[in-house]
Amino acid sequence: MDFQPTQDQRDLRAGVRDLLAGRYGREALRASVDAGGALDRDLWRELGGAGLFALRLPEERGGVGLGLPEAVLVFEEAGRALLPGPLVATHLAAGAVPGAAEGTAVVTAFDLDGPLVAHLGDADAVLGEDPLPAGTPVRSADPLTPLWRAEPAGGAQVDAYREEGALLTAALQVGSALRTVELAVRYAGEREQFGQPIGAFQAVKHLCADMLVRAEVARTAVYAAAVTADGAEVAAAKLLADEAALRGARDCLQVHGGMGFTWEADVHLHLKRAWVRARQWGTAARAEEFLAERLLEEAVVP
């Protein structure tokens, strides 16, 4: 058994991190906020070119031919960079919707457990839906996730995608959670009050430590679920990753004090996106119920 990532997997993750740092750094992030969350089609195509969407499509079908473990490492980086757009839905659509694999099409999905759908205005297709439904725009809590109210026409068949969707979304959450730990730690080391960095105060230190613990536990759960593709592990991964991202962003905001409550600080962008993702591809309630049932199902007590 060797659960640690292979060298190839580490290289892949580092490559994606570099790509995103160059192509979607802080300025690009704030530019997307100013653009009201409209997608940058050039960037989308570049992501496609880099293999983000075709990652798990077999090579003979023009894909990269990698698996879920590689996909979660890549999505963790996308979450860390707060990359906007229906990344998961488009990735799931690769091979099924023309242009999705290459990033020439933007594909969204009815993945919010209700009549709201994200990025519909930019979408070329909705997973499992034909034709593209009409919708009315809704003011979205997350400035980088425009929302529309729409009815699925063909009773969107997203169930087949639910597990993989949940796992990849969990990976995005983990990336965001790890990023908020970094932001909090950096701020806590720089900001001084009472004559010392606030990170020297235990109350702040302990917030940061708990953030890391939640993020690390969630990260392992996501990696394990990617390796086993077991339904219960996927549910656990989503549950723990949602919590790590939500509480991580909230604690990060707390560490930033008044600065954290401003539009200028990026913290709220992490928190709001975490709220969106916590609703995508399955909620905590659903995961907990599923995991509870699993306890009864297991043939032998482990």
Added chain:
Amino acid sequence: MDLTYTEEERDFRARLREWLGKTLPELPARPSPDDWPGRRAYDLGWQRRLHDAGYAGLHWPVDAGGRGATPTQHLIFLEETERAGAPYVGANFVGLLHAGPTIAAEGTAGQRARWLPPVLRGDEVWCQGFSEPGAGSDLASLRTRAVRDGDAYVVTGSKIWTSHAEVADWCELLVRTDPQAPKHRGISWLAMPMDAPGITVRPLRTLAGSAEFAEVFLDEVRIPVANRVGEENDGWRVTMVTLSFERGTAFVGEVVACRRTLALLARTAKANGRWDDPVLRRTLGRLNGEFGALWRLTQWNVSEAQRSGGVPGTGGSVFKLAYSHARQELYDAAAEVLGADSLSLEEEWTLDRLSSLSYTIAAGTSQIQRNIVAERILGLPKGR
């Protein structure tokens, strides 16, 4: 990232399983928690069987009498023994997991030959004399004095919360050998025979009602200088070596046991109707997710240790923080499943609930673990 076990690891598991299946039915009945001599004999008897079957000191280096097994084999060992319901390491805890590895790493050839084989064979029990009434979390402020007199140290002071002190043959003792030096510098690590004149052991009752630990009073106890492991005044470094061991695997068996308890809780709740409470159901579901993840985190840490040549990383503090709290939640959930019966000490889960309260305190409190995570992993500044 690969969670499959190698052919060799599967073989190891199969042979171990077979041995356990054969050996466990031969074990004598477990003694009652208050029967100290009985517990000592039982725990040592189990260690003797492990030794005779070649499983003693599995993860110890070969030159210290161990088997030099990989971290993964050790993981499999702990998983399988727990699964089979084998005895816990019990009174052998300090010898096998603390003192032994420390002596193996820091002791002279003579010290290793004297102390290690009896630990592995199940002949001698060790206890840990670190904490003092005035030095718990702030361990380095310990005051127990050792004054050199010829070829012996004369030790006076007291230790507290010493687990298994009543039945121990040896104590890994931290003493102050230089009161003038900065507090981390003047400490030495001694092996103290528990039958030396001047030692008084006074059992302390825990909140669970039993006597798991004790106070140890030391009144001019003479300990040969030859019993010092490491240099004089270098005991803090030696201690850090001790504490860094076992973190990655300290709770393996317990995580397996917690998962089994959780499944039993669900079944019990289903049978007594409490399963219909969605709050309880969701709590159990969440705990299922958490303990599953903690098991994976264990495999992650073990894989990391394996890659780095067996050296445990800092992941242990992350694990202990998450695990100790999850364990307390587990037994709180058990109380919800039991209802009013959770107030009865006849219920095993009630005793487990009581003992789980020590997990956020013993071996470094949660507050201290958070300091470690924040300062050593995240690099936040130390407070003034």
